[in-house]
Amino acid sequence: MYEVAQAGLIAASYRDVPPFPVIAPASVDEAVAAMADAEAPVPYAGGTDLCGAVRAGKPIGTLIWLKRLDDLRGVRIEDGALSVGALTTHAEGAASDATAAVPGLPEAWSKLGKMRIRLSGTAGGNLMARHTRYEMSILLTALGGTAHFASAAGEAGLTPAEISDRAEPPRSLLTRLSIPLAAGLRLDYDRSLRPLMTQALALWSDDAGRDRGRAVIATEYLRPFAIELDLAGTDAKAIAAAAFDALPAGFADPASGNAWLRRAGAAVLARQLVRMEAARA
Amino acid sequence: MTEAPLRNIGRPDRRIDAGEKVSGRAVYTTDIDLPGMLHAKVLRSPHGHARIVSIDASAARAMPGVHAVLTRDETAAIPMPVYGYFIKDQPIVATDKVRYEGDIVAAVAAEDEGTANRALAAIRVEYEPQPVVTDLERASDPDAAELFEEPPVGIVPKYGQGASGELRPRRNVCYRFSYETGPADAFDECDHVFEDVFRFSRMHHFHLEPFVCVADWSRKDRIELWTSCQNPFPLRKEIARIFGLAENRIAVRVPYIGGGFGSKNGCKTEPVALALSRLAGRPVRFCLTLEEGFLTNTQHAAILKVKTGVMQDGMLVARKSEILLDSGAYSDGSPLVAEKAGYRIPGPYRYRRIETDCYCVMTNTAPAGPFRGFGGTQTSWACESQIDMIAHRLGIDPYDMRRKNLIDLGEPFVPGESGMDSDLRAGLDLVVRELGYRRRGGLEDDGPVKRGMGLAIGFKDGGGVNKPALARVKVSTGGDIFLQCGTAEIGQGAHTALSAVVAERLGADRSRVRYMPVDTDHTPFDQGTNASSAISVMGQAVDRAALAARAQILDFAAGVLDCPAEELDLADWEIRRGNEAHPLAPMIMGHFGGTGWEFVGEGFHKAENSHAAPLEAPCVFWEIGWGGAQVAVDTETGLVTVEKLFVTGDAGRAIHPLVCRGQDEGAALMGLSQALFERMIYDGSRLVNGDALTYRVPLADDLPEDFRSVTQEQGHGPGPFGAKGMGEGGMLPVASAIANAIHDAVGVRITELPLSPERVLAALAAKDGG
Amino acid sequence: MPDRLDPRFDLSFTLNGAPVETATTTATALADLLREGCGGRGTRLACERAVCGACTVLVDGVPRASCSVFAFEVEGCAVQMIEGLENDGELSPVQAAFADNSAFQCGYCTAGMILLTEALLARDPDPDEAAIRDWISSNICRCTGYSLILEAVRDAARRKRETAP
């Protein structure tokens, strides 16, 4: 939370920020235009993270307040995909009927943050905050989802990893997340070891009817790491062990190291596989 | 005195601060606002250890809205610009060197915080980085960089039988405390000698109200200071020394304190704010951010090497300990914590020989200081873990091992000390019953999840060392009661408990008592709100003050009624004599005239000095926290879930039961989070998680399913109505009880905190491997 | 809310039921507006980054960390802070439950905890244990160990149900 000025650490405060113009666009088009034209635009949704970011030195030129963009609120099923508006709060998203189209997602989403945060924090803000400890990118990675951006240059779809790399077009707005509803797509999210580690497992069938699976392991300080599973075997422990052999040695968290992540990750994955099998049966 | 039932003691009625605190009206230092007040901010070192080559603050000084800039150039004019408890080593702002990331280099007072921060960003500092010292065990190596090349001014207090202290005994050690008693050859007689090493993590107090003060030194010969500080009188003395001002020119006022847990002792924000106020000629508010709190004061990480000699039957004979406390970059309260850690490491057991050395090791990290438990948390962790380890090695149940060696009620802890004032076995048996410890063999496992139970007894001396306290009770013509004493209300409920004592003695309802604001200009002297001393030490002074006021009132009435005072009683501001009731107000005005009168009683307390006692005065009371835990250990992930946590303290007499309960439970939860996850993570000299989002403190859903406390009232305390202090005991046993439970569940011993999944899993792997 | 706000503007909202109009800036945090301008000092600041919840107020009934809400966001909204809960000097049932259960120590988290409880009970007058823990976990209390707070919330729910018309 410090700004490292040339001579040292300064305890930054939101009181350091000089007043700025605020634009409250009434439609996505207006918002995109504002993002294109305004001086140093910063989108603003639920505000649960921006305040911390400001203290860490994020400047605000013009604040683009997204509150009126009702189009970006809510979860829908569209064209065989789950479409999550960027402004959907965690509380709304977890409670939405549409979310239940991916079994396990409502339960997972309802665990992100505590009630005060869930009532204001949005799915889009969670991703765009680009914090390794925020979990939307873990879920989205596991479910093979895409984040859709709108800017004056047009639309763009990015993976969560690309968002971490700041690969979205400049001055763009996250509008929605989409999750293709592959056959039998379902999720298990294990947070029992948070904040040391959390793990998502998505299972589905591909076009050829083969069982597919993806495990995503994430820690407080490391970006989510996805492992495509080989589900050919039947023994959950063997599948999990094989999967975690693939975890690179460099995936080592300052709080827990690599060795533990391998072992605990494999143990959790084996249980997730068993749990999901039981749920299906 | 009558035997009437007590009307104010032991009742769970509303605390006296309840109305103000639930309505938002309570005033804290953060709320103080003076006309013309400026805001201070500081520039902190980005280096763990560096020489300061140059500081150029000219651009900052020239900025509009900036009223004062403080660097080493300005502090050079201050008579003694360094502070600390035993050792005056911490400069107001850095002079020759910076010694940790976060060390204060410069300060600015400006119209608002934003302007102050912009001015700080304009200051240029040239540093010459030095090698950092962060490893406790290597800090004294001959090639380690030195934090202090020149010895700072320091003192070693007078110690009694068996105790000694030394300044700078070796490189990068600012203080050593040692204690020994009993025959030196006692280890020779032991059947077994076990040596184990324990590591203790470091937490931040994480009090919600930040470090904050408002300092007004706009007039040359008068300081007025509002501060969130636990010990206003020692602070006044320190400020007088630093700035060369008479103590009667300095008023220190302490509004409600929003939590401290030990951190808010001694100089913190005050010297910077005062120096800026003098320079600017205006009042200055200096409020740290929560992140800066991490850089201001912390608990002591520690390495404890404990060697214990026992007989085959489990009888303890001798213990030799070496403790390294990570004191950070400045001594702060470290020497005092070293005294206590060094003194408490034997735990509540009987030995023939005790031998301890405790070292305050300086490192290039944030200064460590007092923290709830004050060394006792570190020592209880080591002691209570090792008792279990030894029991297992000898094939004895840990419960039996403890029972066999516990000090008896009334038995001195060590020669020259006061007697144990709790029945230790009774407390232990209570835990065993509440936890169902004897049935633990029947706990069911759940596949890879194994269950177990553990016990521990946390132990510390309470009431401070050689601590004086003074109190005054005034009663007006109408029977309105004023209580004046220096105990700050930091959440512990002291104002409620002390007011209840006064009301009880004066036969009044507690609502008749007003606890007067703490202000060193008016409040009688007190050494500080610490060491669980409010009831045990200040309580005795308050009790005497109330009894003195009562005696005056009865004497006065006896004169008026022309009878012996012994025939009279006082209740509801009437004098009772047999069946007669004489209202006091008319009696007082009849004698003193219509303007009335105030009765004033004073009370003093201090433990007798005694050179036979190792710390020069016998301990006021023994603070014991008994605890027990049931855990479920996931052998595949290492996750430890605490399913049951039970703690119990002995309040002697619970003046206010809910206050006692809250103290034990709050302390226990701190112990739980330290045991499982809470810690400051350092990477070299850099703090990795020094902010509210990544530094994890417990939330309501971290509470174990079954979390309970019981307040025992064994009745042996020295305080009013048999009360003892509370507030720290509940924290002490928790980590070791959980570690012991983990061992019970899966047979591995973790000797380092926190008891994190990766440590548990690594220990399980090591066990399976060999 | 107009489409565009200048750095300095006039804000109107209702605070504890009474209309407020005040000049402020876009960069002003709601907490500072309430503490320094028009509310009172009962809203407390600790982490100043949405984590601890000490500064919680209700904005149209939603508990929000006022350190992390810009003042401009409450244009036209109803803001409820701790000072507004008393009715003619009578503590609200939630306040009374906190007072009677000694569900506080230093009191720094208390306003936030009480408002959080008000919001919970407005949504769910009879919350189960899981809901209570989930909600109370939104905010940090460093003093109490939470047990007495949880008891106060249960007690407050009981009191509110009993006094409900």
Ligand SMILES: Cc1cc2nc3c(=O)[nH]c(=O)nc-3n(C[C@H](O)[C@H](O)[C@H](O)COP(=O)(O)OP(=O)(O)OC[C@H]3O[C@@H](n4cnc5c(N)ncnc54)[C@H](O)[C@@H]3O)c2cc1C
């Ligand atoms: C105490 C606390 C606990 C938390 N616990 C968890 C947890 O357990 N799990 C978890 O996953 N998260 C957690 N979070 C994070 C929380 O979920 C996020 O802060 C929240 O989702 C962010 O959403 P927001 O709308 O409030 O974002 P804002 O604060 O409004 O914005 C965050 C960032 O995203 C940008 N942004 C927002 N919307 C858009 C958009 N549509 N297009 C482009 N950029 C945009 C903003 O410019 C800003 O940089 C926690 C946060 C806090 C404070």
Ligand code: FES
């Ligand atoms: S001060 Fe606002 S959440 Fe902590």
Ligand code: FES
């Ligand atoms: S009462 Fe002190 S933080 Fe809750």
